[in-house]
Amino acid sequence: MAWEEIVQRYNRRIYNICYRFAGSADDAQDLTQEVFIKMYRTLSSYDVERGAFMTWLTTMTRNLLVDHFRKTKQDRVTDSMDAAPSEHEDAMPLSEQIEDKRLPPDARVQSRETGEVVHEALQKLSPELREAVILRDLQDMDYRDIAAVLKVPEGTVKSRINRGRAELARLLQRIYRQVM
Amino acid sequence: MPGETHNGMQCNEFETLLFDALDQKLAEGQRERFRAHARVCGKCGPMFAEVEAGQHWLKSLAEVESPANLVNEILAATTGIQSYRLQAPAAAEHRASLGERIREWADSLFAPVWGTVRQPRFAMSFGMAFFSLSVALSVAGVKPSDIKSADLSRSGLRRTYYTTTARVVKYYENIRLVYEIESKVQEIKKVTRPDERKQEKERERNHKNNTSGDPEPRQERNYSRDENQPVLASGPQNPLAVSVTTTRRDV
Numbered sequence: 001m002a003w004e005e006i007v008q009r010y011n012r013r014i015y016n017i018c019y020r021f022a023g024s025a026d027d028a029q030d031l032t033q034e035v036f037i038k039m040y041r042t043l044s045s046y047d048v049e050r051g052a053f054m055t056w057l058t059t060m061t062r063n064l065l066v067d068h069f070r071k072t073k074q075d076r077v078t079d080s081m082d083a084a085p086s087e088h089e090d091a092m093p094l095s096e097q098i099e100d101k102r103l104p105p106d107a108r109v110q111s112r113e114t115g116e117v118v119h120e121a122l123q124k125l126s127p128e129l130r131e132a133v134i135l136r137d138l139q140d141m142d143y144r145d146i147a148a149v150l151k152v153p154e155g156t157v158k159s160r161i162n163r164g165r166a167e168l169a170r171l172l173q174r175i176y177r178q179v180m
Numbered sequence: 181m182p183g184e185t186h187n188g189m190q191c192n193e194f195e196t197l198l199f200d201a202l203d204q205k206l207a208e209g210q211r212e213r214f215r216a217h218a219r220v221c222g223k224c225g226p227m228f229a230e231v232e233a234g235q236h237w238l239k240s241l242a243e244v245e246s247p248a249n250l251v252n253e254i255l256a257a258t259t260g261i262q263s264y265r266l267q268a269p270a271a272a273e274h275r276a277s278l279g280e281r282i283r284e285w286a287d288s289l290f291a292p293v294w295g296t297v298r299q300p301r302f303a304m305s306f307g308m309a310f311f312s313l314s315v316a317l318s319v320a321g322v323k324p325s326d327i328k329s330a331d332l333s334r335s336g337l338r339r340t341y342y343t344t345t346a347r348v349v350k351y352y353e354n355i356r357l358v359y360e361i362e363s364k365v366q367e368i369k370k371v372t373r374p375d376e377r378k379q380e381k382e383r384e385r386n387h388k389n390n391t392s393g394d395p396e397p398r399q400e401r402n403y404s405r406d407e408n409q410p411v412l413a414s415g416p417q418n419p420l421a422v423s424v425t426t427t428r429r430d431v
Contacts, residue, residue, distance in 0.1 A: 016246075165235045169232075
């Protein structure tokens with residue numbers, strides 16, 4: 001397969017992972033470029049017998065996203081459903097953190113697309129939960145492949161996906177409860 | 181309460197089956213027990229609802245389109261070659277808009293210049309040049325407020341040129357007149373004092389004849405007075421003798 005064909009085929013998928021994880025379109029574009037530059041350099045090291053190409057590519061993307069996250073040092077707002085709320089969370093509920101205070105609640109809901117609200121809420125999840133739900137619910141990856149990408153046991157993958165979904169639902173419920 | 185049992189299922193077992201339940205992968209009997217537990221358990225029921233709602237929200241997120249130039253940028257960054265497949269329709273679009281083409285042409289023309297201008301070194305040099313120019317103008321007495329738009333017109337520039345030329349010519353003529361007057365005065369002096377002229381000639385002749393190599397005797401002429409002027413301050417002919425008497429004191 002020619003290099004240009006690989007780029008044509010996978011750029012959208014990699015861009016979506018980057019966009020949902022990083023949150024901004026500009027960052028996603030830069031990160032997607034970085035993924036392909038890295039892939040271009042290491043393409044010769046890919047071994048077909050060691051796993052599917054998509055898993056290899058997703059692993060590379062995920063590692064780069066984690067590096068990017070560490071560099072930018074984003075604050076970890078939520079950890080898990082079971083984690084005790086921190087002082088920061090006590091002082092300011094998560095639903096308040098992601099709401100836009102410039103507009104009244106009803107106008108806010110009308111002006112913003114539901115997708116934007118969900119996307120913004122997704123950014124509030126911890127990276128571990130976020131990457132798990134992105135790969136499962138947005139990229140439709142099998143949990144075994146996700147376990148291979150994240151290098152964690154399958155049970156941990158299932159648990160993270162469940163916690164990520166539940167945390168997101170709680171965040172969105174709080175938002176919509178406030179505006180209704 | 182992980183150890184609590186409802187309808188033959190413990191809460192920790194419920195959590196384990198939660199993922200598969202949402203994926204519709206539970207067997208018939210297992211599914212029934214799972215639903216029954218969710219209905220009666222105060223912890224697991226809401227948790228199941230939350231996870232299901234979260235999945236629903238995530239599935240509602242549509243896939244976003246990647247930027248149109250992304251593939252080209254990737255190919256340019258990796259192979260240095262741009263995709264002509266994508267460039268062709270893009271080029272056709274650009275052909276329709278003349279303004280964009282002109283803007284692109286201007287950007288390509290001024291981008292290197294602008295890049296240089298934005299460097300701190302250039303900004304510093306420009307600042308210093310501007311400062312020097314403003315100091316020079318203020319020293320010369322030129323004020324920017326004096327410059328009017330009329331001065332920059334064609335007739336204004338011509339008028340400025342002729343005025344400046346006339347000023348320079350006038351200055352030259354004045355200097356020339358001053359030198360002419362000075363030379364005339366010197367000539368008159370020579371005519372009215374012939375003795376001094378002769379003395380000067382003799383002195384020059386002596387200087388030329390003196391081939392001994394000895395240094396020229398110092399001219400000890402007091403220019404501050406004439407020959408017949410009385411000497412106001414001079415030493416005595418005989419030095420004054422001072423006698424000092426000392427007495428020895430025994431202590």
